Amino acid sequence: MPTLQSSAVLLLFCFLIGLSCSLNPRDPNVCSLWESFTTSVKESYSHPYDHVTEEPCSDPRTSYRCLRHRITYKTAYRQAVKTDYRKRYQCCPGYYESGDKCVPRCTKECVHGRCVAPDRCQCEGGWRGDDCSSACDDKHWGLGCSQQCKCENGALCDPVKGACQCPPGFIGRHCEDACPAGTFGKGCLQRCKCGTGGSCDKATGECVCRDGFSGTFCEKACSRKCQARCPCQNGGICRGKGICACPPGWMGAVCTERCPEGRFGPNCAEECLCHNSGKCDPETGQCKCAKGFTGNRCNEECAAGTYGQDCKGVCDCANGARCYNIDGGCLCEPGFSGPHCRDRMCSPGKYGMHCERTCLCLDTHTLSCHPMKGECTCQPGWAGLYCNETCAHGFYGHGCLEPCLCVNGGVCDSATGRCQCAPGFTGVHCESPCKSGTYGKNCSLECSCKNFVDCSPVDGTCFCKEGKKFSWRGLDCSTPCSEGTWGPGCNATCHCANGAKCNPADGSCSCTAGWQGAHCDQPCPAVHTATRCQCSILSDSDRAGRMGTFGPGCLKRCDCVHSYRCHHVTGECDCLPGYIGPNCDQGSHQQLSLSFYLTCRNAALAADLTGFSVCLQFVLLATTANSVLKCALNVPTTPHATTGTVTVNVCPAGRRPTAPYVRDFMLICTKYELQLTIMFMMSRSVDHFLN
Numbered sequence: 001m002p003t004l005q006s007s008a009v010l011l012l013f014c015f016l017i018g019l020s021c022s023l024n025p026r027d028p029n030v031c032s033l034w035e036s037f038t039t040s041v042k043e044s045y046s047h048p049y050d051h052v053t054e055e056p057c058s059d060p061r062t063s064y065r066c067l068r069h070r071i072t073y074k075t076a077y078r079q080a081v082k083t084d085y086r087k088r089y090q091c092c093p094g095y096y097e098s099g100d101k102c103v104p105r106c107t108k109e110c111v112h113g114r115c116v117a118p119d120r121c122q123c124e125g126g127w128r129g130d131d132c133s134s135a136c137d138d139k140h141w142g143l144g145c146s147q148q149c150k151c152e153n154g155a156l157c158d159p160v161k162g163a164c165q166c167p168p169g170f171i172g173r174h175c176e177d178a179c180p181a182g183t184f185g186k187g188c189l190q191r192c193k194c195g196t197g198g199s200c201d202k203a204t205g206e207c208v209c210r211d212g213f214s215g216t217f218c219e220k221a222c223s224r225k226c227q228a229r230c231p232c233q234n235g236g237i238c239r240g241k242g243i244c245a246c247p248p249g250w251m252g253a254v255c256t257e258r259c260p261e262g263r264f265g266p267n268c269a270e271e272c273l274c275h276n277s278g279k280c281d282p283e284t285g286q287c288k289c290a291k292g293f294t295g296n297r298c299n300e301e302c303a304a305g306t307y308g309q310d311c312k313g314v315c316d317c318a319n320g321a322r323c324y325n326i327d328g329g330c331l332c333e334p335g336f337s338g339p340h341c342r343d344r345m346c347s348p349g350k351y352g353m354h355c356e357r358t359c360l361c362l363d364t365h366t367l368s369c370h371p372m373k374g375e376c377t378c379q380p381g382w383a384g385l386y387c388n389e390t391c392a393h394g395f396y397g398h399g400c401l402e403p404c405l406c407v408n409g410g411v412c413d414s415a416t417g418r419c420q421c422a423p424g425f426t427g428v429h430c431e432s433p434c435k436s437g438t439y440g441k442n443c444s445l446e447c448s449c450k451n452f453v454d455c456s457p458v459d460g461t462c463f464c465k466e467g468k469k470f471s472w473r474g475l476d477c478s479t480p481c482s483e484g485t486w487g488p489g490c491n492a493t494c495h496c497a498n499g500a501k502c503n504p505a506d507g508s509c510s511c512t513a514g515w516q517g518a519h520c521d522q523p524c525p526a527v528h529t530a531t532r533c534q535c536s537i538l539s540d541s542d543r544a545g546r547m548g549t550f551g552p553g554c555l556k557r558c559d560c561v562h563s564y565r566c567h568h569v570t571g572e573c574d575c576l577p578g579y580i581g582p583n584c585d586q587g588s589h590q591q592l593s594l595s596f597y598l599t600c601r602n603a604a605l606a607a608d609l610t611g612f613s614v615c616l617q618f619v620l621l622a623t624t625a626n627s628v629l630k631c632a633l634n635v636p637t638t639p640h641a642t643t644g645t646v647t648v649n650v651c652p653a654g655r656r657p658t659a660p661y662v663r664d665f666m667l668i669c670t671k672y673e674l675q676l677t678i679m680f681m682m683s684r685s686v687d688h689f690l691n
Contacts, residue, residue, distance in 0.1 A: 016476075023089050029102035031092040039391035045075040048409070048422055050441060050459075055475070066448070067473070069440060069459045071423055081383065081392040081400075094118025106131075111275055111299050133275060133299045135159055152176045169202030178202055195219040202255040206231070249282035258282060275299045281502045292326035301325045318342045319368075335371030346371040364387045381415030390414050405429045424457035433457050447496045450478040464488060471504045480504065489519025497521040514569030516554045524554035524568035561585040 049072050057066040091102035095118065103115075110121035113132035123132035128145045136145035136159040149157035151164035155175035158165065166175035168186045179188035184205040192200030194207035198218025198652045201208060208220035212238075230238035233245040236255030246255035251268040259268035259282035272280030274287035278298030281288065289298035294311050302311035307328040315323030321341035324331060332341035335351070346355035351374040359369035361376035365387040368377045380389035383400045391400035391414040404412030409422035410430030422429035426443045434443035434457035447455035449462035451472050456463070464477040465488050471481045473490040478587035481490035481504040494502030495511035500520035503510070511520035525548050548558050550571040557565030559572035562584040567574070575584035 023091070023097065023102065024100070025089055027102060029092050029095045029104075030089055032087055032089050034085045035088045037086060038083055038384065038389075040384055041080050041082045042077050043393075044075050044077055045393075046073040048073055050423060057475075068475075069423075069445070071459050078393065079390040081389065109299070109301070124160075128645040131299070133297065135273065138271065138295070150174045153178075167203065193217055197221065204253045206253045248284070271295050292324075316340050320674070333372075335373075344368075344371045360386050362386055379415070381413070407431055408433075423459065448476050450476050453477040464490075495519050511553060513552045514550060514554075514567075524549045524551070559583055 003406040025032065027137070035589065038464035051072045052069045053068045053070065054065040055068045057064050057492045091097050094105055095102040104118050105122075106119050106121055108119070108121075108131040110123070111131055111133040112127035113121045113123035116122045121130065121132045123129070123144065125143050125146070126136050126141060128134050128136060136157075138157055140150050141147045141149055141157055141159045141162040145159070146560050147162055149162060149164075151157045151166075151174055153170045153175050154167050155170065156165040156167075157163075160619070164173065164175045166172070166187070169179050169184060169188070171177050171179065171188050179185075179202045182192050182200070184190050184192055184200050184202050188202075190205055192205060192207075192330050194200045195213075195215075195217050197213030197215075197220075198209040200206075206412045207216065207218045207522075209215070212221060214220045230244075230463045231254045232238050232244035232246075234250045234255045236244040236250065238244060244253060244255050246252065246267045248265050249259055249268070251257050251259060254507070259265075260282065260387045262272050264270050264272055264280055264285040265640045266283045268282070270285055272285060272287070273505065274289075274297060276293045276298050277290040278287040278293065279290075280286070287298045289295070289310070291309050292302055292307060292311075294300050294302060302308070302325040305315045305323065306314055307313040307325050309325055311325075313328050315328055315330070317332075317340055319336045319341050320333045321336065322331040323329070330339065330341045332338070335345050337343045337345055346352070349369065350371055351357050351359055352372045353372070357374060358375055359366075359376070361369045361378075362382075365382040366376050367379055369375070376387045377386070377387065378399070380397050381391055381400070383389050383391055391397075394404050394412070396402050396404055396412050396414045396417040400414070402415060402417055404419075406419035406421075406429055408430045410419040410425065411422075412419055419428065419429070419430050421442060422432055423440050424443075426432050426434060434440075436448050436454055439445050439447060439455055439457045439460040445460060447460055447462070449455045453462050453464055453472065455461060462475065462477045464472045464474070471486055471488065471490055473479050475479060481487075484494050486492050486494055486502060486504045486507040490504070492507055494507055494509070496502045496511075496519055498515045498520050500509040500515065502508075509518065509520045511517070514524055516522050516524060528551045548566050548568070550556050550558060550566055550568050554568070556571060558571055558573070560566050560575075560583055562571040562579040563575050565574050566572070573582065573584045575581070580586045
């Protein structure tokens with residue numbers, strides 16, 4: 001047994017740590033546990049701010065200044081919750097606190113018994129079952145219905161003591177004896193009144209007449225035509241010899257008696273199973289529950305918050321008061337009073353047994369202070385022992401138990417849970433970005449961007465982009481790109497050469513006449529270079545197609561007849577020696593210029609000129625500046641060419657063709673490609689030569 005001194009120390013310890021010490025830790029049904037409690041701490045976080053500045057407007061013709069929104073973040077502080085733990089005593093599982101003791105708890109109510117261990121009932125005599133709600137059957141009695149009844153003749157066995165309750169017409173310890181002649185009824189205490197023409201029913205005293213007699217007391221003799229009459233009443237059926245089968249709810253020799261309380265059915269043979277003063281319908285056995293109870297057998301109290309007949313009443317009790325299930329009366333918690341327990345026994349701000357203590361709750365954030373314990377009930381959005389702490393981040397409401405549902409950086413109101421959206425978002429939970437053309441808090445500001453440009457939904461910054469004909473720059477994207485730039489924000493540089501124009505949308509070049517290529521840095525081609533080795537003499541019409549192109553996009557064809565080349569810009573013809581005119585088509589008809597191409601690294605040309613006196617003049621157009629082109633002819637003169645145009649005369653200078661005739665020649669060229677033009681000076685007609 002603890003000493004007085006140890007008990008005092010224990011009480012002092014409990015007082016200092018703020019725990020309930022009404023329970024004795026040495027009680028075998030008392031357990032200890034560690035419980036959590038919260039304290040308030042400060043934590044830092046980044047909070048967005050809308051920073052508004054004035055800047056010159058993009059239109060240089062006005063002196064107005066425009067507002068510029070920019071989101072900045074600053075370090076802010078808020079209350080957070082820190083969790084600690086402390087030891088507390090409470091009843092072990094299966095037990096609950098009642099006064100200063102822990103008593104066992106039974107999930108089901110022990111209807112006719114008491115709870116002696118968790119979920120274990122000890123039933124009273126005459127009752128059985130897990131919840132002691134089932135009465136002993138008519139053949140058993142005692143604790144647990146373990147004793148055998150010995151009653152006879154339909155007598156009821158007392159479920160507690162086993163005593164026999166004899167039905168009318170029988171007596172004896174076990175109701176084994178019928179009433180003596182001339183008596184009837186319960187205990188055989190009533191005298192029969194039947195005449196000599198009948199006998200008395202031992203239970204009801206009704207007279208059962210012998211054949212030939214009738215009347216209530218069988219006092220009348222029947223005539224010869226007298227027929228038997230069924231005496232059953234209230235819907236009873238006559239089974240022969242005057243025996244009645246009674247309908248549900250009736251009993252007796254002729255069915256004139258109502259079922260006694262606790263019995264129902266045909267001849268009242270069934271036992272009612274209604275509890276808590278519930279009434280049994282004598283015909284169906286259905287229970288009519290008393291106020292405050294419900295269930296098929298009236299063994300359940302009204303659910304919490306309801307009361308009265310059929311549990312249809314709604315309780316109106318405040319401050320944790322319990323509602324009486326029968327009439328709805330309120331059982332107030334200590335410290336409260338009034339019909340509905342709404343009145344504090346202490347004045348505002350005070351608590352304790354004699355209201356001598358002062359509440360420590362922060363008034364502006366507190367709903368109430370418990371008049372006995374001093375515990376603070378906080379307003380929505382506040383927490384802590386004294387309601388001096390805001391809800392932890394992500395929670396709101398009563399007790400800060402509701403999780404916030406804000407997304408995209410939205411801040412949750414700690415009291416209502418309403419979301420305050422960050423710039424750029426809107427919606428109940430900040431789930432929707434601003435629509436095109438709006439920005440800022442609640443998407444309430446309109447973008448000032450020009451030329452169908454979108455802006456940042458956060459601060460309204462314009463995202464300049466390229467269009468079909470122009471690209472834009474500037475704060476509001478109203479200024480076109482300057483010459484030589486293109487692309488989003490005009491940040492890309494054009495690379496167009498030879499006076500070509502740059503498209504500000506995609507940077508493509510529009511070439512001037514005579515130039516081509518992606519950057520307009522390639523002149524129009526003078527001839528069409530062959531793709532395979534060709535060593536053939538061409539006619540004038542074939543040669544015209546080889547002379548090249550000129551003009552814008554190199555789309556015009558040169559129209560030169562006897563020419564080296566055509567100028568890639570103007571198309572002007574560069575005539576061969578002996579020819580004049582815009583198209584180089586005027587000259588001596590005794591001269592003929594034939595062009596052929598050597599397009600291989602090693603190629604040769606041979607011609608049979610039998611019967612002609614020929615002087616050969618050929619022009620070399622070198623295609624590579626850094627390589628030596630060597631051409632050899634089977635005549636005494638062997639020319640060499642490096643670059644540019646070289647004219648070589650095979651015949652002596654200024655002489656006409658003379659004998660001996662040149663029957664054939666061969667020209668062999670090596671190293672790279674070249675264009676070769678040969679002029680024939682012939683003594684016979686050109687037409688004859690071409691044929």
